[in-house]
Amino acid sequence: MGSLSKQEQVECREKAEYANVNWDELGFALTKTDYMYVMNFTEEEQKFFNGTLTRFGNIEMCPSSGILNYGQGLFEGLKAYRKEDEGILLFRPQENALRMKIGADRMCMPSPTVDQFIDAVKKTVLANKRWVPPYGRGSLYVRPLLMGTGRNLGVKPSSDYTFLVYASPVGNYHKGDLNLMVEDNVRRAIPGGTGGIKAVTNYSPVYKPLTEAKAKGFSDLLFLDASTGSNIEEGSACNIFILKGNVISTPTTHGTILPGITRKSIMEIASDFGYQVEERAIPIKEVFDAEEIFCTGTAMVVKSVASITYQGKRIEYKLGVETLAQKLHATLTGIQTGLIEDKLGWTMLID
Numbered sequence: 001m002g003s004l005s006k007q008e009q010v011e012c013r014e015k016a017e018y019a020n021v022n023w024d025e026l027g028f029a030l031t032k033t034d035y036m037y038v039m040n041f042t043e044e045e046q047k048f049f050n051g052t053l054t055r056f057g058n059i060e061m062c063p064s065s066g067i068l069n070y071g072q073g074l075f076e077g078l079k080a081y082r083k084e085d086e087g088i089l090l091f092r093p094q095e096n097a098l099r100m101k102i103g104a105d106r107m108c109m110p111s112p113t114v115d116q117f118i119d120a121v122k123k124t125v126l127a128n129k130r131w132v133p134p135y136g137r138g139s140l141y142v143r144p145l146l147m148g149t150g151r152n153l154g155v156k157p158s159s160d161y162t163f164l165v166y167a168s169p170v171g172n173y174h175k176g177d178l179n180l181m182v183e184d185n186v187r188r189a190i191p192g193g194t195g196g197i198k199a200v201t202n203y204s205p206v207y208k209p210l211t212e213a214k215a216k217g218f219s220d221l222l223f224l225d226a227s228t229g230s231n232i233e234e235g236s237a238c239n240i241f242i243l244k245g246n247v248i249s250t251p252t253t254h255g256t257i258l259p260g261i262t263r264k265s266i267m268e269i270a271s272d273f274g275y276q277v278e279e280r281a282i283p284i285k286e287v288f289d290a291e292e293i294f295c296t297g298t299a300m301v302v303k304s305v306a307s308i309t310y311q312g313k314r315i316e317y318k319l320g321v322e323t324l325a326q327k328l329h330a331t332l333t334g335i336q337t338g339l340i341e342d343k344l345g346w347t348m349l350i351d
């Protein structure tokens with residue numbers, strides 16, 4: 001698919017209505033948008049029903065709700081992208097809907113159907129259309145939440161649930177180089193735990209080591225597996241890949257690693273490029289002789305790792321236009337924004 005000429009881009013942009021945002025200043029922080037979507041599951045109905053768009057704002061819940069007391073909750077993250085002709089594309093929303101169902105099962109929660117999930121995401125994006133950044137200047141990050149909102153004082157699954165979708169325009173997750181520190185003490189996930197789903201409780205337990213690492217100038221942490229402490233697993237909000245020769249490897253997702261949708265997409269794109277893609281246990285010592293390392297995630301997209309520090313030893317990696325990470329990034333975002341033909345049916349046009 002060819003690009004629009006500069007003149008055509010200007011004409012399309014003039015027709016579109018945009019919120020008053022400095023798009024070039026966007027990072028990964030909340031910009032309040034106009035609407036959010038809310039749908040409830042009640043003990044009486046035993047289903048999610050009457051989903052509706054409401055003005056974005058604070059919500060009320062019982063102080064004894066399951067999410068507040070026992071962390072019975074999940075979230076998802078996906079993005080809407082503006083095309084050059086101002087159309088809006090969602091990227092693989094079915095995958096998020098299915099991942100939420102798997103997570104809900106693990107957390108003993110009911111979940112919206114795939115159709116309800118996608119419908120809610122579409123409605124949220126379209127209601128907040130003016131907040132979808134112009135082509136090439138960011139994306140609208142969509143955050144579906146599933147929470148136990150019934151009254152529950154005892155330790156047991158909630159009686160009632162709320163599915164809520166909000167959105168915020170975002171730019172880069174990390175500005176600047178990605179310098180990782182290997183966390184040798186705190187483990188992010190344990191076998192049999194919830195590391196493989198997007199439980200809300202997976203994230204704040206790493207704030208302490210993450211804050212300490214940031215105070216030392218690192219951008220993020222790289223976690224090791226809890227069983228042996230010798231294999232790499234993932235970052236605090238991203239998956240990891242290493243490149244050596246023609247082989248790209250990423251840790252296997254068997255319960256402690258999030259099965260990222262960007263991870264899965266990058267594996268397919270890399271194999272299409274002719275690389276051998278392996279999912280396996282990756283000993284930390286392999287990062288010392290990797291040619292390139294990169295992280296993937298919905299928020300992160302694809303980003304080269306500039307350095308990894310482990311037990312005081314720092315290794316630096318190749319960055320810039322010649323890296324595989326850059327080529328993968330260009331192809332992925334090309335598909336996400338409609339610039340590159342979507343042969344696999346990953347995108348959904350909603351405008």
Ligand code: COI
Binds near residue numbers: 203298
């Ligand atoms: C995402 O990439 O959507 C994530 O889940 C990362 C988020 C925790 C910021």
